[in-house]
Amino acid sequence: MRLLIADDEDYAREGLIESIPWEKYGIDEIMQAKDGREALTISGWFRPDIVLTDIRMPKLNGLEFAERLIRQCPDSKLLFMSGYMEIEYLKKAISLDAVEFVEKPIELDKVEQAVKKAVTFVREKELFEKKEGQWQKLERQRLLNMLKLKTKDKALIEKLCCEVGFPEKAGYLTAVLWNKNEENAGELEPLAAEFWKDTGIDYLLTMLDRGKYLFLGAFGAFQQSRIREKCREMAGLKEGLCLGIGFETDNLMAVAASSEIALLNAEQSFFKSERRIFEIEDGIPEMKKLNPGLYAEFDRILKEDAGEVTAWLHELAEKICGEGFYRQEDIVMLMSAFARLLIQEKNALLLSVEGIDTEEDAEQKIREASSMAEVMELFDRLLEAFGIHREQETQYSRLVRDTITYIEQHCREAELSVTDIAADMHFSAAHLNVLFRKETGVTVKQYISDYRLNLSKKLLCNPHIKVSEIAERCGYSNANYFSKVFRASENMTPVEYRKENCK
Incomplete structure (x- = not known):
C-alpha cells in the first residue's frame, strides 16, 4: 500500500x-x-x-x-x-x-x-x-507508472507483467496523449479501449497529469510496420487531442526513455497549438536552452520603459514558439518568474485582475495553461492592468508614487504605520502626510485603510480563502478586528459580504 x-x-x-x-x-x-x-x-x-x-x-x-x-x-x-x-x-x-x-x-x-x-x-x-474486475486495470496502471521511472525494480516489473498478462518480450512504442479539453478525469480511457479492441495489440494506459495520458503498446514482428501509423490515428479520438510519440524499442526497461521523448513531443503542442501530432523524425532532438539573462532584461524594461514590456514579451513568445524544442517546464518557470516580478512591482494588480489574488494564483494559471497563447492572454491582462495603474499614478510626484508602492508591498504587516513609511522616505510623518494628502485628497493612514479594505473584498470572493487568512493577508491583527473594521465600513460582516456578493 x-x-x-x-x-x-x-x-x-x-x-x-x-x-x-x-x-x-x-x-x-x-x-x-x-x-x-x-x-x-x-x-x-x-x-x-x-x-x-x-x-x-x-x-x-x-x-x-x-x-x-x-x-x-x-x-x-x-x-x-x-x-x-x-x-x-x-x-x-x-x-x-x-x-x-x-x-x-x-x-x-x-x-x-x-x-x-x-x-x-x-x-x-x-x-x-x-x-x-477492476483490480487488473489498476495493476496495469501501476505497471506502466513503474516502467516510466528511470530507476525501477526489475523483479517486481516481471511479477506484475505475469500477473496482468502483459508481454515481457515484444516490441514497444510509447505515446503521450494530451486531452486539452478534458472535463472529467479518465474520459479518454473508454475511447482508447474501443480504439484498440480487436487490433491484437496489447496496451497500457495511465494518467500523468491534468489531461495527459501515457500509452504503451506492445506489438509482435508482424505488427511492427503499422504500429506507428495506428498510434497516429489516436489523435482523432477526440477534438483538441494532441499526440506525442516516442521511439520503438524491444527492451521493456527502455520504456522510461521512450516515454520521456513522447512527453517532450506532446509538450511541443504548447508552442505549436495548430499541430496535432509530434514525433521524432531525425533522431532525438537537442533541447533548446533559455538565455539566462532574460529575467534581468525583463526587470530592466519593466523599470525603465514599462510601455515596451508587452511588445518585448510577445516578441520573445513568438521567438520561443518558432525556434524549436524547448521544455514546457522551463518556459513555465520563466513566465512564472516574470509574473511574480510584475506583481511585486505593482502589488495593486491583485486588486484589479480577476482570478489573480496572489502571486501563486498567477503561477498556477501559467502552469495549467495548455498553450503559449493562453499564457500570453494572462500576461496581456496583467500588463493592461499594470499600464492603467502606471497611467493613473503619473499625476503624482515621485514621493507619492513611492509611498503608494511601499503601502502595496507592506500592506499585510499589521504594524505598518505612517512613521515607518516616512522613515523609509526620509521625511517626517507630518510632512509626508501633508504632501500625500495634497496630491491624493486622503491621508496616508486613510489610503492604507482603503487599500486593505478593497483587497479584502476581492479576496472574500475566493471561497478557498478563509476569513482569518484574509485578515492576515490584508494586515489586520486578527479576524475579530477585521470583522469590526469591515462592518463599520460596509454595514455587514465579511461573512455576510461573501454570501451576498460572491456567489
Missing part, C-alpha cells in the same frame, strides 16, 4: 515516518512532499492509496491540493492534519470525503487510528474491485 505525507515542516514528516510502524498496516511505500504543488506532482505518478496532508502549506494549501488530487487520483483516501479546527475547514474536508481530521499538535495514537481507518477503506475497496 502506498502513502504520501504532505507537510511543510520537515521534522513533522520525518517524525511521522519514524514513529509509526507502517508495515503493521500494510504500508510499504512512503513518499514525502514539502508543499501542495510538490504533493500534486508526486501523486501524479505515485498514485498513493492514502494521503496524510497538512492544511496550511505554501504554494497550494491542503484543501486546494486535495481538490486537485481527487480529480487526478479519485481513489486516494484523505487524512487532514491541522491546528486550525474551524468550521469552514471541517465543512470543506467533509465535502472532499476526508476519512479523518487529525488536530495538531499531533498525538501519534490518533494518527494511527486515522491511518487504520483509511487502510480499512482501501482494503474494502480492493476486495470490491477484485470482485468487479
Whole structure:
C-alpha cells in the first residue's frame, strides 16, 4: 500500500515516518512532499492509496491540493492534519470525503487510528474491485507508472507483467496523449479501449497529469510496420487531442526513455497549438536552452520603459514558439518568474485582475495553461492592468508614487504605520502626510485603510480563502478586528459580504 505525507515542516514528516510502524498496516511505500504543488506532482505518478496532508502549506494549501488530487487520483483516501479546527475547514474536508481530521499538535495514537481507518477503506475497496474486475486495470496502471521511472525494480516489473498478462518480450512504442479539453478525469480511457479492441495489440494506459495520458503498446514482428501509423490515428479520438510519440524499442526497461521523448513531443503542442501530432523524425532532438539573462532584461524594461514590456514579451513568445524544442517546464518557470516580478512591482494588480489574488494564483494559471497563447492572454491582462495603474499614478510626484508602492508591498504587516513609511522616505510623518494628502485628497493612514479594505473584498470572493487568512493577508491583527473594521465600513460582516456578493 502506498502513502504520501504532505507537510511543510520537515521534522513533522520525518517524525511521522519514524514513529509509526507502517508495515503493521500494510504500508510499504512512503513518499514525502514539502508543499501542495510538490504533493500534486508526486501523486501524479505515485498514485498513493492514502494521503496524510497538512492544511496550511505554501504554494497550494491542503484543501486546494486535495481538490486537485481527487480529480487526478479519485481513489486516494484523505487524512487532514491541522491546528486550525474551524468550521469552514471541517465543512470543506467533509465535502472532499476526508476519512479523518487529525488536530495538531499531533498525538501519534490518533494518527494511527486515522491511518487504520483509511487502510480499512482501501482494503474494502480492493476486495470490491477484485470482485468487479477492476483490480487488473489498476495493476496495469501501476505497471506502466513503474516502467516510466528511470530507476525501477526489475523483479517486481516481471511479477506484475505475469500477473496482468502483459508481454515481457515484444516490441514497444510509447505515446503521450494530451486531452486539452478534458472535463472529467479518465474520459479518454473508454475511447482508447474501443480504439484498440480487436487490433491484437496489447496496451497500457495511465494518467500523468491534468489531461495527459501515457500509452504503451506492445506489438509482435508482424505488427511492427503499422504500429506507428495506428498510434497516429489516436489523435482523432477526440477534438483538441494532441499526440506525442516516442521511439520503438524491444527492451521493456527502455520504456522510461521512450516515454520521456513522447512527453517532450506532446509538450511541443504548447508552442505549436495548430499541430496535432509530434514525433521524432531525425533522431532525438537537442533541447533548446533559455538565455539566462532574460529575467534581468525583463526587470530592466519593466523599470525603465514599462510601455515596451508587452511588445518585448510577445516578441520573445513568438521567438520561443518558432525556434524549436524547448521544455514546457522551463518556459513555465520563466513566465512564472516574470509574473511574480510584475506583481511585486505593482502589488495593486491583485486588486484589479480577476482570478489573480496572489502571486501563486498567477503561477498556477501559467502552469495549467495548455498553450503559449493562453499564457500570453494572462500576461496581456496583467500588463493592461499594470499600464492603467502606471497611467493613473503619473499625476503624482515621485514621493507619492513611492509611498503608494511601499503601502502595496507592506500592506499585510499589521504594524505598518505612517512613521515607518516616512522613515523609509526620509521625511517626517507630518510632512509626508501633508504632501500625500495634497496630491491624493486622503491621508496616508486613510489610503492604507482603503487599500486593505478593497483587497479584502476581492479576496472574500475566493471561497478557498478563509476569513482569518484574509485578515492576515490584508494586515489586520486578527479576524475579530477585521470583522469590526469591515462592518463599520460596509454595514455587514465579511461573512455576510461573501454570501451576498460572491456567489
